[in-house]
Amino acid sequence: MSDFVLQAEPRSDQGKGASRRLRRTGRVPAVMYGAGKDPVMLTLDHDELVNQLKNEAFFSSILTIKLDKSEDQAIIKDLQRHPGKPYILHMDLQRVSATEAIRVQVPLHFMNEEKCPGVKEGGVITHNITEVEVSCLPKHLPEYIELDLVDLDLDQTVHLTDLKLPEGVELVELMHGDDHDQPVVAIHLPRAAKEEEEEGGEEGGEEAAEAGGEES
Secondary structure: OOOOEEEEEOOOOHHHHHHHHHHHHOOOEEEEEOOOEEEEEEEEEEHHHHHOOHHHHHOOOOOOEEEEEEEEEEEEEEEEEEEOOOOOOEEEEEEEOOOOOHHHHHHHHOOHHHHHHHHHOOOOOOOOOOEEEEEHHHOOOOOOOOEEEOOOOEEEEEHHHHHHOOOOOOOOOHHHOOHHHOOOEEEOHHHHHHHHHHHHHHHHHHHHHHHHHHHH
């Protein structure tokens, strides 16, 4: 698990006007809540936050939030970006407790795509899901989940139940029942190649039929 530390400062002013003033000084307004403690209004350094966000693991890691002389462990629950500019507008942080399960979106890492039999036969891989929501204790939170596709054949589909999960980790979607076993990855021939293959099969059948008619 990567170590991410954010230095925060307390804030007392609230409202849109106060948030705009903070952003003009290079600060991002944020709120931290949960773990049986009162919510805390704080600010984060915008450039430091943007730099941390470049690391994929930042979104699925336990963050250390330093505020005054205290430290809290937290996860990102919401991140608001400016719709047209590369600015972070607001962040929600949820404190975590070592004894309480948390729910976090974790990315999937697809391994050996180019080596699988289906690709070697001309198939194209479709990624239906690129991240999954997991439930686990903070100590079990993975940065990502690997899916090895080295044995994936043409017209084969990998589902959520096929994922190999780390110890103590559950998929939230599967908690809703077996009918939520969604497809993650599938591999099929491109439409054009499949149509050519089907046409070739039809022509072969017609030629065989014609040959049989001539013999009779």
